[in-house]
Amino acid sequence: MSNRHSDLGSHLWDSSAIFRNAVTQFEQAATIMGLDPNIKERIKHPKRALIVSVPIRLDDGTVKVFEGYRVQHNITLGPGKGGIRFHPHVNLSEVAGLAMLMTMKCSLVGLPLGGAKGGIRVNASDLSRQEAQALTRRYTMEISSLLGPEKDIPAPDIGTDAQNMAWVMDTYSQQKGYAVPGVVTGKPIEVGGSLGRAESTSRGVVYTLEDSVKYLNAKGRGPFSVDSKATAAIQGFGKVGAIAAQELHDRGVKIIAVSDVQGAVINQRGLDVPALIQYTNSKGTVKGFPGAEALPLEQVLELAVDFLIPAAIDGAIDEHNVSRVKARIIAEGANGPITADAQKVLEEKGVFIIPDILCNAGGVIVSYFEWEQGLQSFFWSEEEVNKRLREVLARAFTKVIGSYEHYRCGMKEAALIASTETLSKAMLYRGLFP
Ligand code: NAD
Numbered sequence: 001m002s003n004r005h006s007d008l009g010s011h012l013w014d015s016s017a018i019f020r021n022a023v024t025q026f027e028q029a030a031t032i033m034g035l036d037p038n039i040k041e042r043i044k045h046p047k048r049a050l051i052v053s054v055p056i057r058l059d060d061g062t063v064k065v066f067e068g069y070r071v072q073h074n075i076t077l078g079p080g081k082g083g084i085r086f087h088p089h090v091n092l093s094e095v096a097g098l099a100m101l102m103t104m105k106c107s108l109v110g111l112p113l114g115g116a117k118g119g120i121r122v123n124a125s126d127l128s129r130q131e132a133q134a135l136t137r138r139y140t141m142e143i144s145s146l147l148g149p150e151k152d153i154p155a156p157d158i159g160t161d162a163q164n165m166a167w168v169m170d171t172y173s174q175q176k177g178y179a180v181p182g183v184v185t186g187k188p189i190e191v192g193g194s195l196g197r198a199e200s201t202s203r204g205v206v207y208t209l210e211d212s213v214k215y216l217n218a219k220g221r222g223p224f225s226v227d228s229k230a231t232a233a234i235q236g237f238g239k240v241g242a243i244a245a246q247e248l249h250d251r252g253v254k255i256i257a258v259s260d261v262q263g264a265v266i267n268q269r270g271l272d273v274p275a276l277i278q279y280t281n282s283k284g285t286v287k288g289f290p291g292a293e294a295l296p297l298e299q300v301l302e303l304a305v306d307f308l309i310p311a312a313i314d315g316a317i318d319e320h321n322v323s324r325v326k327a328r329i330i331a332e333g334a335n336g337p338i339t340a341d342a343q344k345v346l347e348e349k350g351v352f353i354i355p356d357i358l359c360n361a362g363g364v365i366v367s368y369f370e371w372e373q374g375l376q377s378f379f380w381s382e383e384e385v386n387k388r389l390r391e392v393l394a395r396a397f398t399k400v401i402g403s404y405e406h407y408r409c410g411m412k413e414a415a416l417i418a419s420t421e422t423l424s425k426a427m428l429y430r431g432l433f434p
Contacts, residue, residue: 012092013046017339018314019097024340026100029416032409038432039424043103046073046096052142054120056134066135070118070143072152073099076426079150080116081106081364083157083186084139084164090119094314098157101335102364105357107426108419109396111368116152118143124159136164140171147172149182149375155367156186156239158313162198166191181374185367194370196385197363202243204362205333206251207390208354209307211397212329216352224306224329228252231270231305233327235259236312237286240333240360242277244309249273253307257300261312263287264295266303301325310337317342325351332356338412347410355415358393358400365392 014020023044030040049071057063069092072080082102085095095117103115120139127135146152156165168184169191181192189195196203206226213224224230230253234241237260245255254270262285265271271292279289287294301308301317304326310316311333317325322342330346331354332338338346338353346353366389373379380388396418403421404414 013096016093016097018336019093021336021340022097022100025412026416029413032407032413033417039427046071048072050143054139056138059128066120066122068120068139069095070146071096071099073115074103075114077114078112080152081113082117083155084160085119085157086122086124086159088123090121095119098335104419105361105364107423108357109361109365109392118154133167136167137171140168147183154184162188182371185370192374194366194373195382197366197370199243200366201240201360201363202247204393205244205331205359206247207393208359209331212354226251231256232307233257233300233303233305234309235300241311245273257295258286259297259300260286264297264300265289265292266295267292309333315339332359343412353411355412358396358415362389365389
């Protein structure tokens with residue numbers, strides 16, 4: 001390649017580990033499947049990004065300006081789809097990496113949606129309700145040129161919830177002059193949310209775990225079971241981790257240990273999960289939960305359990321702690337919780353990884369159901385939502401296993417291959433403009 005065409009400017013995107021990991025893992029998959037190099041080059045680059053300053057008046061009367069982002073990684077298959085993260089370390093590159101994962105996730109599970117992500121550099125727990133509302137509304141206004149039911153549809157992520165989504169919906173609708181529920185998903189039921197959305201990511205985690213157990217048993221790699229004979233540990237006790245714990249507890253699985261950002265607790269006989277959720281709702285943390293002992297934070301990832309569910313942050317399992325990980329199946333509840341290097345070590349040890357773009361896709365699948373219900377103004381029962389969620393995930397699981405067996409690669413690569421097969425065909429049919 002001549003100097004004129006050298007890769008100038010890529011530092012804007014690749015300054016975060018999550019973006020570099022997403023690209024590295026994609027490149028590994030592209031090599032295994034023999035992907036068209038032109039398509040590979042295009043998928044490595046996000047389509048567009050907007051950086052905005054978000055000024056709000058704090059409760060003490062001062063004005064503070066926060067930095068916000070929205071990245072659309074690829075919108076070949078349909079409108080951009082992806083959450084809005086409120087976190088003090090959010091940056092453009094991290095948002096771009098997460099947007100890329102959304103592209104791969106939507107394509108893998110067969111949704112007519114592209115990949116996007118947004119974020120604001122802020123510690124959500126420092127904000128009063130009034131400040132959070134002002135920040136969400138002003139951010140929505142600043143990025144509204146990108147948004148719309150046919151263009152880009154946000155959802156909750158770390159630090160945001162159904163209330164934030166209601167403010168996004170209202171701000172966008174105020175600008176239009178009429179209610180536009182399809183502009184955002186993860187809304188409260190009363191403003192067009194879907195039954196089962198709040199639980200969907202965690203249910204998806206558990207459904208893919210059940211499918212994996214069935215598959216591994218059939219291949220003589222068990223025995224595993226999702227019942228009282230099984231043990232689990234969960235990192236992160238937020239929207240994904242806590243409900244996954246409840247779903248597994250309902251099936252009899254012993255949840256030995258959980259953690260959040262403030263602390264970790266352990267009980268070898270199994271935690272009383274409903275009591276722990278009640279405790280967390282009142283104290284804001286699992287730390288100090290009676291009926292369990294305190295555990296150093298990092299050790300939650302290092303216990304000898306059947307199932308480990310990292311459901312907090314990216315890069316949780318990396319080259320520093322991977323040698324101490326003893327779980328037999330890891331279900332990636334979070335986005336990008338295992339680095340590319342650590343993944344290799346785990347797979348060499350025979351650990352079965354359920355990749356994020358499959359494992360936590362339940363959220364975007366039910367987001368799609370919510371969007372579709374909103375467009376039709378016809379709402380489904382929770383049983384209907386769960387039944388369809390299970391069907392979509394089972395189909396995606398079968399696709400991933402197809403690639404896993406065909407290419408004899410790792411599960412991460414298999415998921416990316418299955419996803420890229422669909423996306424690359426669509427990109428080739430649409431061609432390169434102009
Ligand atoms: P959340 O903000 O509700 O919960 C995050 C949890 O992780 C909190 O309990 C927090 O205390 C904990 N945590 C943060 N840093 C930690 C650390 N260093 N050690 C231990 N715990 C830590 O967020 P969430 O929506 O549950 O998202 C968690 C992960 O799942 C993220 O990677 C997110 O992108 C991914 N995800 C979420 C959804 C969804 O529908 N909410 C869907 C797909 C993927």
